Amino acid sequence: MKSHTQYLTMNVPSSMGFVNITTQVSDCVRASGVQEGLCLVNSMHITSSVFINDNESGLHHDFGVWLEELAPFNPDPNVYHHNRTGEDNADAHLKRTIMGREVVVAITKGKLDFGPWEAIFYGEFDGRRNKRVLVKIIGE
């Protein structure tokens, strides 16, 4: 069994944003030499996500509006008790929960085994600082 571990550094210049990391993950798969296996991609932070969806800017706009409706930003510590810690990012923890922490992707014949429109995104909900994404590949 082969394994390969790589860390990507993300820095989104706004509070919320989506970054296409498909090419970077594909590069990790190539570097791993794995032909058949699994590729885990996860955010190492708890106010950001890794997810798979469409590479279409209108949809990313819709994600932002929708997440703000489902889990609105509110620094008031009476609304979100998490903000009693001095943080104001409780909503970011909830948004990340909707979008997910991780994806697991099959590797077949040395490549990410994707449907026609699948792309991997990093979703940031408390940005303006360095964060890390982990890519872990196992297989043969």
Add this chain to the structure above:
Amino acid sequence: MKSHTQYLTMNVPSSMGFVNITTQVSDCVRASGVQEGLCLVNSMHITSSVFINDNESGLHHDFGVWLEELAPFNPDPNVYHHNRTGEDNADAHLKRTIMGREVVVAITKGKLDFGPWEAIFYGEFDGRRNKRVLVKIIGE
């Protein structure tokens, strides 16, 4: 390490629907010959889901009502910018996000290592056409 890759074709005759694929996935596990390992099952499309929950039609009805509340269908491109592309399925991308893209299931002693009520479902949110589900198994 062994690996096994199989593609299931789904065709749900309505916009939204849930299909129990547990037997098909169990058949893939048997075909793989893997005794101890992991089984990834994911939708290869970005408007459908693979998830684990109860095989109970009342609950599936409830999922449909609930998803329509959380992410209502609306073809209006002023409501969902994704629909400015000529699509009308922005809501399907959001519904799939709630239900998830994939599941990873343990294989123990040659079988899906499931609790008493676990079953694997394909969740369709933009149906009436062929879509694919990927089953990837690795182990020994």
Add this chain to the structure above:
Amino acid sequence: MKSHTQYLTMNVPSSMGFVNITTQVSDCVRASGVQEGLCLVNSMHITSSVFINDNESGLHHDFGVWLEELAPFNPDPNVYHHNRTGEDNADAHLKRTIMGREVVVAITKGKLDFGPWEAIFYGEFDGRRNKRVLVKIIGE
């Protein structure tokens, strides 16, 4: 390839609650002897979750309030058809869907490869009875 399987028993004395299981999962990783691999942790029940987020009680309070808004408890079988089966826990199936069934964590150099604040939680939405969590580890 090595594999390791372990079952944790959970019993949350209230309907909803969150339990930090990071230490127990770390113990499983140590027991497996795996240095490089993947660790799947999933609820074996369909009204509870395994997820990764912050070990902060204010946030757990916020999760509870938020889940009750998104998927309110209601025993009325006219509201949730699932409750026509004699159950009253339809909301628990929906809450678990938001929080997720499973996490997959990388194992690097014999340890869970975590960011600074990541911790693994069991999320209960229909408690007061024994339930099981599966830990499955594969690697080398």
